[in-house]
Amino acid sequence: MSPTIFLEGGFRFYFFSREEPRMHVHVQCADGEAKFWLEPEIEVAQNFKLTERQLRSVQSLIEANANELRAAWSRHFGG
Numbered sequence: 001m002s003p004t005i006f007l008e009g010g011f012r013f014y015f016f017s018r019e020e021p022r023m024h025v026h027v028q029c030a031d032g033e034a035k036f037w038l039e040p041e042i043e044v045a046q047n048f049k050l051t052e053r054q055l056r057s058v059q060s061l062i063e064a065n066a067n068e069l070r071a072a073w074s075r076h077f078g079g
Contacts, residue, residue: 002026005072008061013069015076023073027058036062038069 001017012028023038024045032049042062044055
């Protein structure tokens with residue numbers, strides 16, 4: 001199961017249900033995908049084919065929605 005948290009700017013922000021416990025979010029678009037750590041700081045964990053411009057855009061969206069993402073993580077994973 002990989003619930004979508006939100007869609008914005010052509011990007012899908014979601015979690016994988018069975019993965020490592022460190023808080024993070026996956027992001028996907030038509031061009032590729034990436035994984036961002038949410039803690040201790042927001043930063044790129046992995047990148048598969050997104051450009052630097054796309055990564056900056058995604059990071060800005062994550063920063064703007066950080067509270068929502070962290071709350072969704074807690075609801076989904078029970079933390």
